[in-house]
Amino acid sequence: MSEAEAKSAAPSAEILEWPKKDNRRLLHAVYRVGDLDRTIKFYTEALGMKLLRKRDIPEEKYSNAFLGFGPEESHFVVELTYNYGVSSYDIGTGFGHFAIATPDVKKLVEEVRAKGGNVTREPGPVKGGNSIIAFVKDPDGYTFEIIQRPSTPEPLCQVMLRVGDLERSIKFYEKALGLKLLRTIERPEYKYNIAILGYAEEDQTTILELTYNYGVTEYTKGNAYAQIAIGTDDVYKSAEVVNLVTQELGGKITRQPGPIPGLNTKITSFLDPDGWKTVLVDNEDFLKELQ
Numbered sequence: 001m002s003e004a005e006a007k008s009a010a011p012s013a014e015i016l017e018w019p020k021k022d023n024r025r026l027l028h029a030v031y032r033v034g035d036l037d038r039t040i041k042f043y044t045e046a047l048g049m050k051l052l053r054k055r056d057i058p059e060e061k062y063s064n065a066f067l068g069f070g071p072e073e074s075h076f077v078v079e080l081t082y083n084y085g086v087s088s089y090d091i092g093t094g095f096g097h098f099a100i101a102t103p104d105v106k107k108l109v110e111e112v113r114a115k116g117g118n119v120t121r122e123p124g125p126v127k128g129g130n131s132i133i134a135f136v137k138d139p140d141g142y143t144f145e146i147i148q149r150p151s152t153p154e155p156l157c158q159v160m161l162r163v164g165d166l167e168r169s170i171k172f173y174e175k176a177l178g179l180k181l182l183r184t185i186e187r188p189e190y191k192y193n194i195a196i197l198g199y200a201e202e203d204q205t206t207i208l209e210l211t212y213n214y215g216v217t218e219y220t221k222g223n224a225y226a227q228i229a230i231g232t233d234d235v236y237k238s239a240e241v242v243n244l245v246t247q248e249l250g251g252k253i254t255r256q257p258g259p260i261p262g263l264n265t266k267i268t269s270f271l272d273p274d275g276w277k278t279v280l281v282d283n284e285d286f287l288k289e290l291q
């Protein structure tokens with residue numbers, strides 16, 4: 001490398017270190033539901049979540065409800081969106097599931113069944129592995145995987161999305177977001193591989209599970225699932241990094257960093273190479289919103 005090249009490479013090399021130094025956490029997953037009360041009832045009565053807050057924005061004709069297993073200051077939660085008058089959505093083929101960890105999968109599945117929930121896969125060892133899992137569907141058709149684990153600080157433990165090129169996605173999420181690759185699972189007998197990415201250990205925090213099915217490079221996104229939000233101490237620096245990484249690996253910034261009009265919370269948002277959306281939210285502004 002010539003001296004001039006070294007000089008021009010230096011700023012981007014330095015900025016690329018930012019996501020690893022930043023104070024990051026998965027904050028919430030945002031998606032649309034056809035009836036807020038119906039979903040709140042199912043999540044609180046069958047899945048054991050708490051209703052944390054609700055807000056109605058009549059000028060924009062939508063309402064939100066936030067649910068999870070603990071306060072938003074320290075837990076990952078779901079942010080449900082109800083758009084006035086829209087009672088159903090297309091989930092598409094790319095969205096996989098949310099997951100709930102529980103010490104007793106059978107017991108939780110029986111509670112889901114007792115509340116009229118739809119159990120799509122009975123409790124038992126995962127095909128090709130040992131962990132005990134089950135699948136249930138919520139009233140809108142979103143899948144929840146129920147995973148048997150000892151008691152954990154974060155029962156809402158995964159968001160699973162399907163991707164078309166696992167290596168590309170791993171690189172993207174490591175570089176653009178500073179997520180750590182915690183482990184990979186290869187199940188050639190079932191023709192899929194998985195990457196588990198997180199900011200802390202899998203039994204302590206919510207992780208992003210990316211699934212690659214052999215030979216499948218594209219999925220439909222539907223209009224139901226929206227995005228994951230992640231906290232950052234600096235949306236501007238974070239957006240600079242994402243911008244550099246999208247030039248190498250694909251994806252694009254869909255909202256330049258800055259305050260949201262009216263709310264003043266600073267955010268930036270972008271699509272990954274598969275088109276999955278992430279929003280980076282200023283940590284301090286987010287805490288102010290909660291007060």
Ligand SMILES: N[C@@H](CCC(=O)N[C@@H](CS)C(=O)NCC(=O)O)C(=O)O
Nearest residue numbers: 096121125126127162190192211213
């Ligand atoms: N083709 C599957 C690949 C992922 C997969 O199979 N995941 C495991 C859980 S890690 C599963 O759903 N196993 C089904 C079972 O054990 O019944 C997909 O795209 O969802």
